[in-house]
Amino acid sequence: MTIVFKCHACDKRYKVSDERANKRVKCKQCGTVIEVPPLDEPEEATDGTAIYRHEARERDFEPAIGNxxxxxxxxxxxxxxxxxxxxxxxxxxxxxxxxxxxxxxxxxxxxxxxxxxxxxxxxxxxxxxxxxxxxxxxxxxxxxxxxxxxxxxxxxxxxxxxxxxxxxxxxxxxxxxxxxxxxxxxxxxxxxxxxxxxxxxxxxxxxxxxxxxxxxxxxxxxxxxxxxxxxxxxxxxxxxxxxxxxxxxxxxxxxxxxGVGEVVDTSRRDTCRKRFGLF
Incomplete structure (x- = not known):
């Protein structure tokens, strides 16, 4: 697993292994000493799959040119x-x-x-x-x-x-x-x-x-x-x-x-909507 975080002083982003959780590191860009955040366990759905919720975006607009x-x-x-x-x-x-x-x-x-x-x-x-x-x-x-x-x-x-x-x-x-x-x-x-x-x-x-x-x-x-x-x-x-x-x-x-396929059909029925108590 990996932990993604950023320096609170210069916003440089880092990706480190979970073994470094809660440890102190020095930012390679500005030299500020920062603490690696803990590894949070993701929320799980009933079927056991992970649910990820993301906070509102904080990073600035980053202009991009296609490769x-x-x-x-x-x-x-x-x-x-x-x-x-x-x-x-x-x-x-x-x-x-x-x-x-x-x-x-x-x-x-x-x-x-x-x-x-x-x-x-x-x-x-x-x-x-x-x-x-x-x-x-x-x-x-x-x-x-x-x-x-x-x-x-x-x-x-x-x-x-x-x-x-x-x-x-x-x-x-x-x-x-x-x-x-x-x-x-x-x-x-x-x-x-x-x-x-x-x-x-x-x-x-x-x-x-x-x-x-x-x-x-x-x-x-x-x-x-x-x-x-x-x-x-x-x-x-x-x-x-x-x-x-x-x-x-x-x-x-x-x-x-x-019969739900790959081609979008905006008029198709909801396959999991209950009707009269039954599927």
Whole structure:
């Protein structure tokens, strides 16, 4: 396990092993003697998984410029395993990481839009020591073929929320010194609120992509680092609570029973909402 903290005098951030908890160290930047905070045990859900709650962001805006080499590598990877990139929605001003969204348009074989990020992997996430292989990630979301995707359409939050969700989740681990991986659920605030008027979903579940070949799931860069791609599955509040109480495997069983797939369907039923006392 690792402890992340910062110098109270100059705000330089440190990552140390848990063996150094409560010990005094000297800041390498300003020389101030600081005490490593204790290792806090995370809150646990009913199913035993950890629940992490993050305080409001304290760090200042950090301008970021995209890594052109990585962007090209990710784009080539998308075109090789998903389809031609129709367009890239570029950020004009970026904070911490430069997050672009690559759009693969529907085809006869894949009749849905696919949106995939690049830039989240420009920084390593702070993962548990035993999961160091998973410190780089990018995200994707699949939308119905009639979903409006244009700058004009994005002025309506009912159309834009999937893009906002991609960008927000891509920055989250870097803002809060944490990590995202398969099976993680990330609520839209605390308490969680619906993403938009047309989408009662209030939480995102990260899963392996199921509508692409396994070759797409990982991309090894020239420096040997590996980027893992995760699909976002938006969920209702009852589904989030069910997962926290019963576990991921039980929730996947509910999804399979009711035909919930990777392509977002804002009109789908809540698979865990009780009706007349029964599921």
């Amino acid at each position: 052109e080499k990585n962007i090209e590598a990710i784009s080539n990877h998308i075109e090789a395993h998903v389809g031609p990139v129709e367009m890239v929605f570029h950020e004009l001003i970026s904070d911490m990481v430069h997050v672009d969204v690559h759009w693969v348009a529907p085809t006869k074989e894949r009749n849905w839009h696919t949106l995939i990020t690049s830039g989240m992997s420009d920084r390593a996430m702070i993962v548990p020591d035993e999961l160091v292989h998973y410190e780089y990630a990018e995200l994707m979301i699949s939308l119905p073929p009639d979903w409006p995707l244009s700058q004009e359409a994005f002025e309506d939050e009912n159309n834009y929320w999937p893009v906002r969700l991609l960008k927000g989740l891509a920055r989250l681990p870097h803002e809060f010194d944490t990590w995202l991986g398969i099976g993680h659920t990330i609520p839209n605030g605390d308490p969680a609120e619906p993403y938009a008027e047309n989408a009662a979903f209030s939480c995102a579940l990260l899963m392996p992509p199921i509508e692409t070949s396994e070759e797409f799931h990982e991309l090894e860069l020239d420096d040997g680092s590996v980027i893992h791609f995760y699909a976002i599955v938006p969920m209702y509040e009852a589904e989030t609570n069910y997962k926290l109480n019963k576990g991921l495997e039980a929730l996947i069983g509910r999804f399979e029973k009711h």
